[in-house]
Amino acid sequence: MNKQGITATIISAVLLVGCNQVSQDPNVMLSEEQQDPIAELEITSAVDRSQFGYSQTFYVPIYSDIYINRENRKVLLSATLSVRNTTLDKSLYINKIDYYDTDGTFVKPYVDSPIELPAMGTLNYIVEKEEDKGGSGANFIIEVEGVDETVKPVIEAIMIGDFSNKAFAFTTEGTPVDH
Template sequence: MNKRSLSVLSIAVLLAVSLSGCDQSVQDPNTMFSEQHKDPIKELEITSNIDRSKFKYKQTFYVPIYSDIYTDRDNRKVLLSATLSVRNTTLKKPLFINKIDYYDTAGNLVKHYLKSTIELPPMATLNYIVEKEEDKGGSGANFIIEVEGLDDTVTPVIEAVMIGNFSNKAFSFSTQGTPVIHD
């Protein structure tokens, strides 16, 4: 192979690699780590109309998320990754999730995660990852999650698990979703 052919081949390989890096679905950990390599939220979206007149349970939850914390040495910030987990604890009834919104420390909306309601089957879990590099939330970040169900036996378990490392030490901790009382 001559030098010109090698240069053209090198450029083609570099172009292919850089273009594949532009595909968000390939880089999204929620897609990469799902079994079918599909966004778990999009897979659960309901496209038809929902008869909400049958719903007897509706609740909003506040879930604290720490996208960073400070260490005791020089007030250094340590970035964390978080996994939001919404679990349907019933054996036979679906849980409907209407809202998953992510807010920063100042209370500003960072992202709406849902475009439409999703249906979480009985005993199913929706896990969603907030990457370590996503530092818009800050130390006081949170999710607001709104759920509905046929009755109050469809009460979900909502948690977040944060992991990180500092120096040569790794750590993790979790938070619980708290029902929001509407005024």
């Protein structure tokens, strides 16, 4: 094989691996248009924040794993983070969704640019079962803004797991914190 053929093969392999990783992301696979739901809502133009009268930071507990018994120390869980705009006619702006582990160490940001969540809109984001970096005390810090106090979100996390022949699910709620 000549030098050009080798280069083309390497480029093709890299593109296929990159596409395969994106196509395996449940957030992309489960979205209607096969796009990352957070990236789809990111704002590309400047937003006039001078009119905003509401700003809040939320702490949302997420459990990547839980203790079951002595023989099976932990069971991995999948989680869905859900941010819901409860207003009928105003957008909610999400400026930060940061993921932290049990020790309080920053793991990664989920938002690169602010997000505009339309009236009555919902943003769901899946943390896969295999993503165990967070540990049993993982959490999100989410910062939101809106035009006034009526633009308050409902923020929840739903964790799902299974053990032996049993399945279980539970929820946690976002708690406002001072920032």
